[in-house]
Amino acid sequence: MKHDDQMVPAIGLVLQGMLGTLPPKGEMLIRVDTGYDGFLLLSETDYKRIGLHLSELPERYWPEGETVTGEVFKLRRALSIVYIPKAGLRLEGHIDTFQGNTENLTGLNFIKTMRLLLDGPGQQACLKHVFAGLQKVINII
Amino acid sequence: MQKYGYSKGAVSKALEAAIKLWLRYEYDLKGEEELNNKAFEEVVSELEAKFPGMYAVIAEGQLSGVYKSFEEALKTNVREGSSHRIIFRIGEKPKPTVRLGWRARLKPAGAT
Numbered sequence: 001m002k003h004d005d006q007m008v009p010a011i012g013l014v015l016q017g018m019l020g021t022l023p024p025k026g027e028m029l030i031r032v033d034t035g036y037d038g039f040l041l042l043s044e045t046d047y048k049r050i051g052l053h054l055s056e057l058p059e060r061y062w063p064e065g066e067t068v069t070g071e072v073f074k075l076r077r078a079l080s081i082v083y084i085p086k087a088g089l090r091l092e093g094h095i096d097t098f099q100g101n102t103e104n105l106t107g108l109n110f111i112k113t114m115r116l117l118l119d120g121p122g123q124q125a126c127l128k129h130v131f132a133g134l135q136k137v138i139n140i141i
Numbered sequence: 142m143q144k145y146g147y148s149k150g151a152v153s154k155a156l157e158a159a160i161k162l163w164l165r166y167e168y169d170l171k172g173e174e175e176l177n178n179k180a181f182e183e184v185v186s187e188l189e190a191k192f193p194g195m196y197a198v199i200a201e202g203q204l205s206g207v208y209k210s211f212e213e214a215l216k217t218n219v220r221e222g223s224s225h226r227i228i229f230r231i232g233e234k235p236k237p238t239v240r241l242g243w244r245a246r247l248k249p250a251g252a253t
Contacts, residue, residue, distance in 0.1 A: 018219060018226075035242025054219055055228040058181040058199075059170060063239045074167055075239060079211060079228050092211055094235060103244050 008032075009118060011106055011127075015042075015095070016081040017050025027085050028104075032116075035068070036107035039093035040082060043104055047097040052078035057094070065098060073098060082110075087127055173225040176202035181227055188231045199227040207231070 012027035022028065030040070047053070056078045065075045075096040082091045093110065115128035170178060177199045184204050188197055196214040198205040200223065208214040214228050 016215075018215065031244065033242045033244050036240065036244070037242075038239045041241070051219075054223065054226040055215065056225065057229050057235070058185075058227050059168070059174075059178045060181070061229065061235050062168075063235065063237050065239045065241045067241050068243055076168065077235070079230070081211065081215075096239065105242070105244055107242070 007123070009116075011084060011110075012086055013106070014083040014085055015040075015046075015050060016083070017052050017078075018054035019049070019051030022046055022050045030104045030106050032111065033105040034108055034111075036105050037109060038063075038096050038107040039109040040080075040095045041101065041103060041105040041107065042095050042097050043102045044097050044099065045102075046104060047076070047078070047095065050080075052080060052095055052097075055079050063096070065096070084127070173201065173223065177225055177227045180204065181229075193232040195231050197227075197229055197231055200225075 009032045010029040011032060013030050014027050015022040033041075042052070053076075056076065062077050063075050064072055066072050075098045078095050080093065080095045082093060083089065084091070091110070091113070117126040117128065119126070180199050180202050184197075184199075188204075188207065192207045196208045196211050198208070198214050198217050200217075201220065205217055206214075208217075211228070211230075219226065
């Protein structure tokens with residue numbers, strides 16, 4: 001995990017959609033926002049760009065999102081595969097978006113299978129992913 | 142009124158923001174989206190009884206197939222020009238509400 005250009009903790013990810021990957025090459029830094037309790041929130045543009053409208057959940061399962069200022073509205077939701085290349089991890093989860101959203105964020109549901117050690121002074125962190133009884137510790141700066 | 146920050150156009154901006162929020166609450170499903178969601182409602186009970194835990198694909202208003210893994214479901218062909226498709230894990234019921242946190246917010250209506 002790294003910090004992005006605004007010194008906010010971020011994870012280098014690759015998202016797989018029906019129409020390609022985001023980004024097409026390399027990885028993109030997506031901020032960790034523990035105030036968001038979903039898996040991954042994408043901007044409307046990125047959501048369409050990789051074709052998540054072609055792997056959407058039924059409308060019945062689109063959640064309601066609530067902002068900190070109390071506005072409530074419907075999100076669109078799709079299933080997708082997310083890779084953390086530097087850790088060699090593959091995760092399957094729900095990607096959300098909403099009308100007018102321009103932010104890309106990873107939420108609590110994304111990091112629930114991991115242990116993250118934040119190193120503020122070093123502007124980096126260790127990702128400790130726990131699966132099948134095996135502990136894998138990776139410094140992925 | 143000026144003492145309390147009133148400015149010309151404040152009421153229309155507030156109305157604009159309220160209408161935007163109201164329109165944002167529900168998505169208006171059209172075309173393939175509507176067809177696929179109708180097809181989902183028709184087949185969901187049967188799928189939950191027969192194939193729990195598997196992945197179903199609904200496209201062009203009908204069930205395209207049921208697969209063991211999400212990768213297999215993703216590999217099903219998409220018709221050229223297709224605008225929508227449903228893929229879901231049978232029996233999985235995601236949490237109906239999401240807290241969006243500090244970063245995700247609506248665009249302000251703008252200055253008056």
